[in-house]
Amino acid sequence: MEVIKIHHPYKQSQIPTDEVVLVLGFFDGVHLGHQKVINTGKEEAIRRGKKLAVMTFNHHPSVVFKKVDHKKMKYITTTDQKIKRMEALDVDILYVIEFTSAFASLEPQDFVDQYIVGLHAVAAVAGFDYTYGKADIASMDLLPDYSKNRFDVIEVPKQQFGDEKISSTNIRKMMAEGNMEGANAFLDYPYELSGMVVHGDKRGRTLGFPTANIKIAQQSLLPVGGVYAVKICVAGQWYMGMAQIGFNITFESNRPMTIEVNILDFDEDIYGEQVSVQWCHYLRKEMKFDGIDSLVAQLKKDEEDTREYFTYKGVL
Template sequence: MQVIQLHHPYRPDDIIDESIVLALGFFDGVHLGHQAVIQRAQQEAQLRGIKLAVMTFNQHPKIIYSNIDSQSVKYLSTTDRKLELFEGLGVDVTYLIDYTLDFGMQSPQSFVDEYIVGLKAEVVVAGFDYTYGKKDIANMQTLEGHAKGRFDIIEISELTMHEHKVGSTSIKDLLTHGNLEEANQQLGYIYQTSGYVVPGDQRGRDMGYPTANVKTNPQELLPSIGVYSVEIHVDGQWHQGMASIGYNVTFEGIRDLRCEVNIFDFDRDIYGQQVQIRWHHYLRPEIKFASAEALIEQLQQDEVDSRHFFTEPNY
C-alpha cells in the first residue's frame, strides 16, 4: 500500500496521476461500519479497473474546531495501526492529510475541488454521517451540489448491532465500561493497543506471577480498570496471558495507572521491547485484597479462567 502524506496546500506532483475510487472518513478504529465503506469502494474500484484510495487525517478534526489539547484525545487506532488495518483490507493508496487550521477552514466547495476532484476521484464512497469542510455545514446531503456532476457518489447506510449504531463513540463507551466482547464485535476484530516494556516493582515475580509492565501509548484508549485474558506480541510471536489495568490497590502507596501482563509459559527479559496487546476477554474488576496470599489465590484462579478461555472453540 502506498501512503502519501499531504499538507495543505499540496502540490500537484504529490498525488498519483490516475483515476481513483476514494473512500472518505476519519476511520478511527476501522470498525465494521468503516469496513463496509472501504469494501464497497473496493468493489467499485475493481468494477472500474482503477485503484482504491482512502483519505484520512493525522489527528481528529475536533482538535482544530474545538481548540482542545491534542494529548487529551484518545483513539481506537493510532495512525500506524489504522494504516495496518487499511492494508489488510486491500487499500491501494492512503492519503494521510495533516489536519491543520488552514485545511480545516476551507470552504466545503474548496475541499471538494481540491481534495476530491483534485485527487482525480471518479467515485466517492462515504458513510451516511460523513461531514466535510467547516464543522457541521456540509454533509452527504450537500455533496451532490458541490460535486457538480464531476464524480459519482455512493453513500453507505448506518450499520447497527444489537439495535445500536456501530461507531467509534459507541465502541469507546463499551471499552470504558468493561463490555469488551461487544466492543470487539463492533470492531470486527480483537481490540489492540501498543506500548513498550519498562521496569516495575518486581512484586509479581516474588508472588510467582512475573509481569511485563507495559508503558502504553498515551494516544490509545485503554479498556476499563480490571483483569483481562489477553495475547501479547513479543519478538514476532503472539503469546497468551492475563493483564491487569489498575492501581495495585492491594499494596500501600499512591500509584499511577498501570498495565501489567503475565505471559503464560514465558521467561525472558523483554525490557525496552515494543509490544502489542490484544484484549480478548474481561475477567473481573480490580479488587483490594486483605493480603498478598489472598491476591495470589485469585491470580491462580485468573490464570485458570484465562487458559480455559483460550481453549474455547470461538475465542
C-alpha cells in the first residue's frame, strides 16, 4: 500500500496518475461500518479494474472547526494503527490529508474539484452521513451536483449491529462503560493499544505480581479505569494478562495514571520493548485496600477470574 501524506495545496506530482475508486471518511477505529464503506469501494474498484484509494485526515476536523486542543483529542486508532488497518483491507493508496485551516476553508465545489477529480477518481464512495463542508451545502445528497458527471457517487447506508448504529461514538460510549465485548464486536477486532515498557515503582514485584508499565501514545483513547483481562504481545508472542488502568490509590494519593499489565506465566525483563495490549474483558473498578494482605487477596482473585475468562473463551 502506498501512503501519501498531503499538505494543502498539494503538488500534482504527489498524485499518482492512475484512475481510482476513491473512498472518503475519517475512519476512526476502522470499525465494521467503515469496513463496509471500504469494501464497497473495493468491490467497485475490482469491477472497474481500477485501484482502490482511501482518503482520511491526520486529525479530527473538530481540531480546526471547534478549536479543540489537539493534545486532548483521543482516537480509537492513531494514524499508524489506521494505516495498518487499511493495509489489511487491501487498500492500494491511502491519502492522509493534513486537516489545516486552509484545507477546511475549501468551498464544496473546490474540494470536489481538487480532492476527488484531482485525485483521478472515477467513483467516490462514502457513508450516508459524510460531509465535505457544512452539512446543508456539502452532503452526500448534493455530491452528484458537484460532480458534474465527472465521476459516479456511491452512498453506503447506515450500518447497524442489532438495533444499534455502528459508529465511533457508540464504541467510545461502550469503552467508557467497560463494555469491551460490545466495543470489540463493533470494531470486528480486539481493541488494541501499543507502547513501550518503561520503569515503574516495581511495587508489584514485591507483592508477587510483577507488572509491565506501558507508556502509550498520548492520542490513544483509553477504556474506563479499572482492571481487565487482556492479551499482550511481546516480541511477536501473545500472552494472557491482567491489566489495570488507574492511579494505585492504595499506596498514596495524587499519583499519575498508569497502565500496568501482569503477564501470566511470564518472567522476563522486557524494559524498552514495544508491546501491544488487546483489551478483552472488564473485571472490576479500581479499589482502595486497607492493607497489603487484602490487596494481594484481590489480585489472586483477579488472576483466577482472568484465567477463567480465557478458559471460557478457549484460549487456555
